[in-house]
Amino acid sequence: MKFLVCISNVPDTTTRVKFTDDNKKIDTSGIQWVINPWDELSLTRALELKDDPSTGIKSVTVAHVGLSGSEPTIRKALAIGADDAVRVNTEPEDAFSVASQLAEVVKQEKYDVILCGIESSDHNGSTVGGMLAELLSYPSVSAVSGLKFEDGNAVISREIDGGREILTVPTPFIAVVQKGIAKEPRIAAMRGIMMARTKPIRVFEPISVTAYTEVTGYEKPKPRAACKFVDPENPGQLIELLQQEAKVL
């Protein structure tokens, strides 16, 4: 069984983003780039499953759509334990263009299980995984918070409003993964970092795709009014303010 984990290269989650070029582009100066948190959890779960020989997982590949500048992030994924990587050599335009490039990789390489994070922390689209599934006509399960194998069959937990469903789908399938799939992201050990240097990153040239959407600009959220402090000796005043001033009680 072959696993593919799709990874996105995003600014570290503590970044206070700034924009340049008339608010059309993100100011990349000083940004630390990381594996998108949900993708990192997906990778962690894939590797946990591979560690268990009964699952029969032969390889965990990571795929990324981006220019060579994102190779440090791919190396991180290899250091964490992915066996190899594919990079599609193009600047991501929108979710559809990324999904189309990934679909091409899957068509050529064939995987049994494909994991995508439910969103990326930069565009917050929650779209690439589902698009990829439809492009390939594969079944997809979204909001996946658990994945295991029983007698060679994938058993999936999917979050629903107020609970979860335990379900099965046949391979090949796409799981769109959210929090809960793995407890903590796996951290690269020194040995992994050394080994990652020699693991292959295969570069695929992109196919031609017309994007469906385009970001025309960004704006920063309006700063909130200054906090009104209530005397800790009289917390009842807070309840009064919430009822009479904010009118939310």
Place this chain on the structure above:
Amino acid sequence: MSVLVYTENWEGKFKKSTFELVSYASRLAEMLNTTATALSIGNVEKNELEKLGSYGVNKIINANGDGLNILDNQAYTYTISDLVKKSGATFVVLSNNYTGKALAPRLSVSLQAGIGSGVSGLPLSVEPFVVKKRAYSGNAWAHLAIKTGIKIITLAQNSFELIEKNQGATIEDIAVQLDGSLVKTQIKEVQKQTGKILLTDADIVISGGRGMKSPDNWGPLVELASLLEAATACSRPVSDEGWRGHDEHTGQTGKIIAPNLYVAIGISGATQHLAGVSSSKYIVAVNTDKDAPIFEAAQYGIVGDAMKLLPKLVEAVKELKP
């Protein structure tokens, strides 16, 4: 040209968020000088369907068929996509909830339709069609132009008001003939929590962080929540420690919520936490550290120990609601 809104049901019932979504679709249709149609799939009684008509749609499609009793993303995509094509709709609106996130991207490919997800309001412009959506986990808004013929919008939860407008909607029943081999999802078990107010539905959310110090200290916070008919939530360290369940984790990698009132007790307010709650209309913070970043996001705050303050807040609320 028309607007089609997918109205999900929960065991045959709609929620307030469904009616907000319908209100949004109707206003969008007004902006575009067209009409809005609601699409319901599965078993919903006529009197429940009629409620959708109070929020501005003039037609309700009631689709039903074998294989649609569980959410199989491929089967649902096929069904909705087919109905969109037949109805000639050029705008498709879904909620940005679990189901919307599962279906909208598949529909996008199937209908060759660009998608604006997590949209927070009516479009900024119609020609070109530009929507404002959440980006950089709440640190920015992106203006996204959708360039395709058909356009899909998923609306962020709690981002639009209810607008009543009775158009006297007609109900059209459609029997869907689904190819059975399309349904590949098999549900083995459903685990449901009952009697709990859902975090994503709640108008008020009371949330605890590391400042709660121990899983044993949650009593007064839960009591405060139940008095205010609020949902309970927590920060990431709390759910990672197992003090509270992962389903309560709000923040960048947890649930993204936008209640009218978010009360953060003993939460410092790291960027990742604020990413999940910054769209709340009011944020109240209780924290011992007056320099905690949560106070920058909050409109009201108390500097003090949660353990001492919570019982007093409970008392104050009890006086408010005898």
